[in-house]
Amino acid sequence: MKDFSKITLVSVTGVAETQQRAVYALTLSLRQMPGARAVLCSPQAPASLPDGIEHRKIAALSYQDYSWFMMYALWRVVETEFALIVQDDGWVLDTANWSDDFLNYDYVGPTAHVGRIDTETDTRWVTHYKWSAELDKPGKVVMPTINGGFCLRSRRMMRALIDHPEIKVTIPAPDNIDGDPLKVSWTHCALNEDVQLTCVLRPALEAVGLKFAPLDMCLRFGIEHAGPVHRGIDMMSLFGHHCRWRRLIGIDPPTVQYRTKRSIAERAFREMDIAHMLEARGYRLQFLPENA
Template structure:
């Protein structure tokens, strides 16, 4: 039997409006990992906080500071060997799909649509899974990013950026078209999962920390299905998920809000297979309004 006492299920948010959903994600994930601990870090303590989940207050902050907190501060509050990071839009989908092999890695998350491809000494960011054709090209190097919104991380990984003195450098941003206007960074380099998987991955691996290959990451979690990479049988064996399309609303009813209408599901590769998994696991789906 797996030893889930090694894991703290944690969610961090600087936005109190997301705290209730984050708490539901913690509770649902802990049910799948008996013996695990629970920790919510948010500006205010939720009214109905279960006794087996700890709350630690943080000041309100946005996503850039969230990245810095996850990289340089979270480890100060963790007493277990691993954390499972969850959010209101990412939690354990099917606990029976847990594999103890996941403990062999220091950082583990779903493959995302973005990767960096290097060919003939030139690097470029490939979005929308456009990196997939380069995987089997021996003349190309594909550096994949593994999603942090639902991720397993070792205590060693949490402590590494501070211990190794790894600097988080903010590149000059562009400005997204608006309104509303926002800052934009090429390659999304200020996102903590991108930073871990691209900017400092070699530093981490040189110190003995292990990140997964695509095959292991695919079996751990899914963000969105990748053409020619995910199939229905693979998705039915996935442990967790993360996507802005799917947000937990009610734990008693196992209800989720879906950011699509039913007729839109078939337009997104593999999304129907993911919907089928939610149905198989007795979730009730509230669809987006027309």
């Protein structure tokens, strides 16, 4: 039997709306991980919690507050060597696909579509998995964002910005300032904690010894949206997943509410392969009405 005693499952939610679904994600994941601890971080404790899940009270969080919490305060609620982050839209699928090799790294997670490409002369950001076309090209260093909503982090990673105050969060200038009403935004989501840790700050973190899992391991660990790098992936081989489209709304039986119409999911690359994998695992799927 696998031993997960080095790991604490953590779900951080700053709003009441997602709290019960976060409990579902913790419960479903914990059932498969004997020896692991589990912590729900939220402003108010639920009326009841399943055995094995602890509650830690935190202040209400905005979307951006969440990123600051994960970069600077996560270590305060975790006593084990590793934290496995789960959310109402990201959780463990199958611990038969777990590998102890994941523990050899400070950060492991599914790849995201945003990526950073460094050359000797500049840094370029790309989206929609365009970074995959640049892999292994001479003179280019490709850094895909590694998803933070379902990921494994070592305590060293959780404390990285505490123990190395010289490494500072850097916000590039926004690349979109337009619209009516006028809006400021970043195509590469530079304000998000996973983009910061795994792309913006990655060279500095690696320079002080932090280790990020290689691409092939990230592809085995889980999936967000599928891209060209997932063309040959067996969806049944995944340890977990995270995607805002797929929300866990029940666990007995496990039920996923898609936040999109089935017709849209069918047009998304390999999304229905993910849906069929969930059904094969006993999940019930719900999609938004086609006339919504």
